[in-house]
Amino acid sequence: MSTATATEARTYPAYSRNLAARLLLNREAAVIVGLVAVYLYAMGNVPFFDGPLTIFNLSKEYAPILLMALPMTLIIITGEIDLSVASTLGASAAITGVLVVEHDLSLPLAALVAILVGALLGALNGFFVAYVGLPSLAVTIGSLALYRGLAEGLIQDKRISGFPEGWQDWPTERIGTSQYPNILIPIAVLVVLFALLLHFTSFGRGVFEIGLSDEAAHFSGVNVARTKLVLFTLSGAVAAFAGVYVALKSNSVATDTGNGFELKVIAGVLLGGVSIFGGRGALHGVVAGVLLIAVLNSALQLDGQGSEVIQIIIGLLLVGSVIASNFLPRIRALIPRRAAASTTAPQTPATGDETRKVSQ
Amino acid sequence: MSTATLHPSQESAATRVVQTLLRSRELAIVIVLALILVVATTRRSSFVFSADGWRDTLLAPSILLLLAVGQMVVVVTRNVDLSVGSTLGITAYATGKIFVSNPETSVLVVFAAGLALGAVVGALNGLLVTVFKVPALVITLGTMYVLRGALTHEVGSDRMTAGDYPAHFEKLGNQQVLTIPVLTIIALVVVALVGYYLHTARGGRELYAIGSDPDAADLYGLPSGRRVLGAFVLCGALAGLAGVFSAARYATAFSGTGSGIELQAVAAVVIGGVAIFGGSGTVWGAAIGAFLLVTINRALPILGISEFWQGAVVGALIIGSIVLDRVLSIRRTHKLVEARDHA
Numbered sequence: 001m002s003t004a005t006a007t008e009a010r011t012y013p014a015y016s017r018n019l020a021a022r023l024l025l026n027r028e029a030a031v032i033v034g035l036v037a038v039y040l041y042a043m044g045n046v047p048f049f050d051g052p053l054t055i056f057n058l059s060k061e062y063a064p065i066l067l068m069a070l071p072m073t074l075i076i077i078t079g080e081i082d083l084s085v086a087s088t089l090g091a092s093a094a095i096t097g098v099l100v101v102e103h104d105l106s107l108p109l110a111a112l113v114a115i116l117v118g119a120l121l122g123a124l125n126g127f128f129v130a131y132v133g134l135p136s137l138a139v140t141i142g143s144l145a146l147y148r149g150l151a152e153g154l155i156q157d158k159r160i161s162g163f164p165e166g167w168q169d170w171p172t173e174r175i176g177t178s179q180y181p182n183i184l185i186p187i188a189v190l191v192v193l194f195a196l197l198l199h200f201t202s203f204g205r206g207v208f209e210i211g212l213s214d215e216a217a218h219f220s221g222v223n224v225a226r227t228k229l230v231l232f233t234l235s236g237a238v239a240a241f242a243g244v245y246v247a248l249k250s251n252s253v254a255t256d257t258g259n260g261f262e263l264k265v266i267a268g269v270l271l272g273g274v275s276i277f278g279g280r281g282a283l284h285g286v287v288a289g290v291l292l293i294a295v296l297n298s299a300l301q302l303d304g305q306g307s308e309v310i311q312i313i314i315g316l317l318l319v320g321s322v323i324a325s326n327f328l329p330r331i332r333a334l335i336p337r338r339a340a341a342s343t344t345a346p347q348t349p350a351t352g353d354e355t356r357k358v359s360q
Numbered sequence: 361m362s363t364a365t366l367h368p369s370q371e372s373a374a375t376r377v378v379q380t381l382l383r384s385r386e387l388a389i390v391i392v393l394a395l396i397l398v399v400a401t402t403r404r405s406s407f408v409f410s411a412d413g414w415r416d417t418l419l420a421p422s423i424l425l426l427l428a429v430g431q432m433v434v435v436v437t438r439n440v441d442l443s444v445g446s447t448l449g450i451t452a453y454a455t456g457k458i459f460v461s462n463p464e465t466s467v468l469v470v471f472a473a474g475l476a477l478g479a480v481v482g483a484l485n486g487l488l489v490t491v492f493k494v495p496a497l498v499i500t501l502g503t504m505y506v507l508r509g510a511l512t513h514e515v516g517s518d519r520m521t522a523g524d525y526p527a528h529f530e531k532l533g534n535q536q537v538l539t540i541p542v543l544t545i546i547a548l549v550v551v552a553l554v555g556y557y558l559h560t561a562r563g564g565r566e567l568y569a570i571g572s573d574p575d576a577a578d579l580y581g582l583p584s585g586r587r588v589l590g591a592f593v594l595c596g597a598l599a600g601l602a603g604v605f606s607a608a609r610y611a612t613a614f615s616g617t618g619s620g621i622e623l624q625a626v627a628a629v630v631i632g633g634v635a636i637f638g639g640s641g642t643v644w645g646a647a648i649g650a651f652l653l654v655t656i657n658r659a660l661p662i663l664g665i666s667e668f669w670q671g672a673v674v675g676a677l678i679i680g681s682i683v684l685d686r687v688l689s690i691r692r693t694h695k696l697v698e699a700r701d702h703a
Binding site: 081128132133134135137138139141142143144145146147148149150152153156157255263266267270276277306307308309310311312313314315316317318319322323326327 | 440488492493494495497498499501502503504505506507508509510511512513516615623626627630636637666668669670671672673674675676677678679682683686
C-alpha cells in the first residue's frame with residue numbers, strides 16, 4: 001500500500017492543535033475568563049466590592065468548599081462521586097468540638113484525631129466502592145446519612161462553643177497585613193499538591209485512565225481498586241480538615257454544620273470543566289469554578305440580593321455548563337465533517353485507506 | 361443437541377408464586393419492617409394499637425411513598441431526579457396560594473393542579489436530560505437549586521399557615537375510611553397502578569430494558585427518549601401530588617418545605633432493592649422501602665435508641681441493603697454459571 005504520504009500527514013502533531021490553542025481554547029480557560037470578567041465587572045459596578053473585607057470574607061466563607069473540591073475533582077475524574085463529604089466535615093467538626101471543649105484535649109491533637117477519623121470514614125466509602133464493587137452514588141448517599149448521624153449522635157442537641165482562643169483565631173487572622181486569611185496557606189499547599197498528584201504523576205494518569213475505562217486501566221497496569229481507595233481516603237481526610245477549620249472559624253459546632261455543602265462542592269467541580277462521566281478535567285479549572293461561585297455570591301450579596309438568587313445562578317450555571325460541554329462538541333463534530341466532505345473531496349480515498357488499515 | 365435448554369416449569373402456578381415470593385428481595389425488607397413493628401409494639405402497644413398510633417403508622421409514609429414510586433420509575437431507567445424536594449415545596453406553597461385566592465376551590469382541582477405543576481417540572485427535567493443527553497444527576501441537581509431558589513425568591517419569609525388552608529382540605533389530611541387514612545389510600549392506589557404498569561405493560565418493560573442497557577435499547581429500536589421523558593413527567597407529577605399531600609397533612613408551607621427529602625426518596629428506592637444503575641427492582645420494593653424508612657424513624661425512640669442516632673441508623677440501613685443486593689447478585693451469577701456448566 002502506498003500510503004506513505006498519508007501516514008506522514010497523520011502524525012499526532014499534524015492532527016492535534018498547537019500548544020497555545022490547547023491551553024486557551026478549553027473549558028478551563030472559559031471558566032477562568034468568566035471568573036475574571038465577573039470579578040472586573042463587580043469591581044466596577046458593585047458598591048463596596050473593591051473594599052478590603054470582600055476578598056477576606058469570601059476566602060473565609062469558601063475555604064471549606066475549595067478544600068473539599070480538590071479530592072472531589074480526582075474522584076469525579078475516575079467516574080465516581082462522593083456525596084458524603086459535607087457529612088464527614090460535620091462529623092469531624094463534632095469530634096473536634098467534643099474532644100477540645102468537653103475533654104480538654106489540646107487542639108492540634110484533637111484535630112489530628114478528627115482528620116484520622118475522617119480518613120477512616122473516607123476509606124470506608126472507598127472500601128465499599130473499590131473492593132465490594134458498589135456504585136459510589138448509592139454508597140455515599142448512605143454514608144451521607146450515616147456520617148451526619150454520627151455528628152448528631154455525638155453532640156445531640158447541644159451547641160458546642162468556646163474553643164481555646166489562640167487556636168480559634170488563627171485560621172481567620174490575616175497573613176501579615178494582607179487581605180488574605182491564614183487558612184489560604186494550607187489551601188495553597190494542598191492545591192499545589194493535588195495539582196502535582198493529578199497532572200504530574202503516574203498515579204494521576206491512572207486517575208484519568210480509570211475515568212475513561214475501568215477495564216482498560218486495569219489491563220494497562222493501573223491498580224484501579226487501590227487508586228479509588230486512596231482517593232476516597234484523601235477525600236475523607238481533607239473534608240475532616242475542612243471540618244476542623246469550620247469549627248474554629250465559627251467557634252461553634254452544631255448538628256447541621258456544613259449541611260448541604262456537598263452540592264456546592266460538586267457544582268464547583270462540574271462548573272470547573274470536569275466531566276461527570278469521568279476521564280476529563282483539570283485542577284486549575286476547578287479552582288476557578290469554585291472561585292467563580294464565591295465571587296458571584298459575594299457580589300450579589302453586596303448588591304443586596306438574597307441567598308436565593310445565588311442558588312438560582314449556581315443551578316443555571318451547572319445546567320448550562322454540562323449542556324455546553326456535552327452539546328457543543330457534538331455540534332462542532334458535525335460542522336467540520338461537512339466542511340471536509342465538500343472541500344477536500346480528492347483526499348477522501350486516502351482517509352478511507354487509513355481507516356481500513358486501522359480496522360485490520 | 362437439538363433439545364431446548366430451557367424448559368417450561370414443571371411446577372404448578374401456586375408453587376411458583378410462593379417460590380418467587382420467598383426468593384424475592386422485597387421479602388427481606390418486609391421481614392425487617394415486620395420485626396421493627398413487632399418489637400416496637402411489644403415495647404409500647406400504642407405504637408400500632410392505639411387510634412393515633414395506627415393512623416400515624418399508615419399516614420406518616422404516604423408522602424414518601426409517592427416520592428419513592430416516582431423516583432423508582434426514574435431510577436430504573438438509569439437516571440435520578442434530585443429535584444423532587446423542590447417540586448414538593450413549590451406545589452405545597454402553590455396549593456396554599458390557590459386556597460387563599462379562592463377558599464371554595466374543590467379538592468379535586470387542587471390535586472389536579474399539583475399533578476399538573478409537578479408534571480411540568482418533570483417534563484422540563486426530562487427534556488433537558490433526553491434532548492441534550494446530559495446526566496440526570498447534574499441536571500436535576502441544577503434544577504433543584506433553581507427551583508428552590510425561585511420558590512424562596514417568590515415566597516421570601518412568607519409562610520402558609522393553618523388559617524390559609526380551608527377546613528375541608530385540612531380534614532382530608534386526617535380523614536380515615538375504615539380507619540385507613542385517605543392520603544394513604546391514594547398513595548397505595550398510585551403504588552398499585554404504577555407497579556402494575558411497570559410489571560406488565562409494554563411501556564413499563566421498556567423502562568427496564570432502557571435502564572439495563574441504554575445502547576442496546578436504542579439499537580433494538582425502543583423509543584428511549586420518549587420513555588425516559590415519560591418517567592420524568594411521572595416522577596414530577598407524583599412529587600407535585602406529594603406537595604399537595606404535605607400541605608394537607610401539615611397545613612403549612614414555606615420556602616424550605618421538602619428540602620432534603622429527595623435524598624430520602626433515593627434512599628427508600630435503594631433500600632427497596634432497586635439498582636441505582638437501573639434495569640432492576642420493583643415499585644413494591646421502593647414502596648416498602650419508604651414504609652421502612654419512615655417507620656424506623658418513628659420506632660427508634662421506642663426501641664431505646666436516642667432519636668439523635670436516627671440518621672446513623674438510616675445510613676447504615678442504606679449501606680447494608682446495597683451490600684445485601686451485591687451479595688445476592690453475586691450468588692445469583694454463580695448459580696447461573698453453575699447451571700450453564702452442568703447443562
